[in-house]
Amino acid sequence: CQSCGMPMVATNESYGSNADGSESQDYCHYCFENGQFTQDCSMAEMIEFCVPHMASGNTGMSEDEARKMMFEVFPTFKRWRQA
Numbered sequence: 001c002q003s004c005g006m007p008m009v010a011t012n013e014s015y016g017s018n019a020d021g022s023e024s025q026d027y028c029h030y031c032f033e034n035g036q037f038t039q040d041c042s043m044a045e046m047i048e049f050c051v052p053h054m055a056s057g058n059t060g061m062s063e064d065e066a067r068k069m070m071f072e073v074f075p076t077f078k079r080w081r082q083a
Contacts, residue, residue: 004049
């Protein structure tokens with residue numbers, strides 16, 4: 001996902017939806033529904049929300065390591081890129 005970093009799998013269950021009901025190729029269903037982001041938050045707020053999920057899903061990764069990695073990677077995501 002180009003907002004939270006969740007891996008997008010081949011099934012349509014992961015994908016969010018555009019305003020016209022079509023599948024969003026960029027964003028997951030947690031972040032994007034009906035053509036709008038589900039949360040109005042900053043990149044830092046999104047990272048703090050995602051840190052525990054990333055750390056628990058990756059054996060041996062601490063929350064500090066997850067946070068550091070996310071602060072490096074998230075600015076490259078479509079939602080958080082600076083114009």
